[in-house]
Amino acid sequence: MQFDNLCKYLAEKYPDKFASWLLGQPTTRVEVLKTELSLEPIRADSVTFLRTHSEILHLEFQVQVPTGKPMPLRMLNYFVRLYWQYNLPVTQVLIWLQQTTNSAVLETQFRQGLTSHGYQVIRMWEQPPEPLLQDLALLPMAVLAATNNPTELLTQVASEVAKIESKVQRQEISASTEILAGLRFNKNLIRNLFREGIMRESVIYQDILEEGRQEGRQEGRQEEALVMVMRPLVRRFGTLNAELESRLEELSVTQLEDLIEALFDFYDVSDLVNWLEERRRI
Known part of the structure; x- marks a missing residue:
């Protein structure tokens, strides 16, 4: 995760440089968007949103292929919410950092039925230095x-x-x-x-x-993931009771990350309770 976070830091410190590189033309007056999209906060580990005078540039840095929702679906999800909120053209660039033989790094679009959405993909190991x-x-x-x-x-x-x-x-x-x-x-x-x-x-x-190298690091990741879960939950359903909060605090980092994605399908607190019960049985 530190690699994703570092790339996000560099892109937000030097937004004009990254925008010029990825858009293929000199780009100035680039704004880093420090806002949240509806339902889910910006994931601080890998996502950067830059805004030029005429478009939104969405950068997604990835080291490994995620095991949860596939990247094409995630890219479509971000595109819809960005366009909905800003009503500007959205250029999306998915940047794979570490070479792999996984065919998922070759995917450049989401396709399901009549729905099709494309985005740019950069595999760093193929880029000229x-x-x-x-x-x-x-x-x-x-x-x-x-x-x-x-x-x-x-x-x-x-x-x-x-x-x-x-x-x-x-x-x-x-x-x-x-x-x-x-x-x-x-x-x-x-x-x-x-x-x-x-x-x-x-x-x-x-x-x-390094993930899991020390207990303190793991605890820090768990606390960070818990905050990312609690914010949208409280915003949507209000203050949670003590029992629910306690059960959320017992979840692992992986479970909390899964919960962040599952929130899109929740309509009320009962969906959260059901989700927790299902995880308890696993």
């Missing part, structure tokens, strides 16, 4: 780009990072690069190429953030 190497905001993404010599590419990225004059910015881009490089490269190689202290710390930080 040159455009990413030329912009410091996109440098961390370059380590995931296409290459016949991954080590040479990582070395080139490290060289470009070292040229950044501002120490604060250099450390930030370095740390971001190390984290994303962890998807592809051996950590010892990363340490050897990025020698500045803050870069080494970022590798340690990556270890700490």
Whole structure:
């Protein structure tokens, strides 16, 4: 999850750079939308909404293929709610970060009956590195780009990072690069190429953030997921009784994430109770 969250951070800090790259043309005055769509909050781990003067740009970063609702359905869901709320053209870009043989990364549209919805897909391992190497905001993404010599590419990225004059910015881009490089490269190689202290710390930080690596991290994820569930529940059904809240607090992170998606089908609190009873029997 830390990889998705990092990409979201970079896209929201440098929205014009990401918009220009993904739209294929210089784009300025890009606004990061810090709002919620109806029924479900924006998922802070992977979703970024940018707004130019004439359209909405929806970025979805994914490391692994989700096991719940398929990505084409999720993309359609976001498109409908974005267009409904803003009444502007919506450009959607699904960015797969880690190479895989799963055929789901080849899907570019949702089709069901008469309904068809398409979106753009970028598989980072197929992208040329040159455009990413030329912009410091996109440098961390370059380590995931296409290459016949991954080590040479990582070395080139490290060289470009070292040229950044501002120490604060250099450390930030370095740390971001190390984290994303962890998807592809051996950590010892990363340490050897990025020698500045803050870069080494970022590798340690990556270890700490690995899912399930530490109990504290797991508890933090559970609390975050619980907040994401409680907000739309309270908004729709009002304050929940103590028993329901207690049962929600006992759910695992995976169960809470499943519940977030199931909320779309709930009409009243009884649907929530039934959903909890079904999970208790599993």
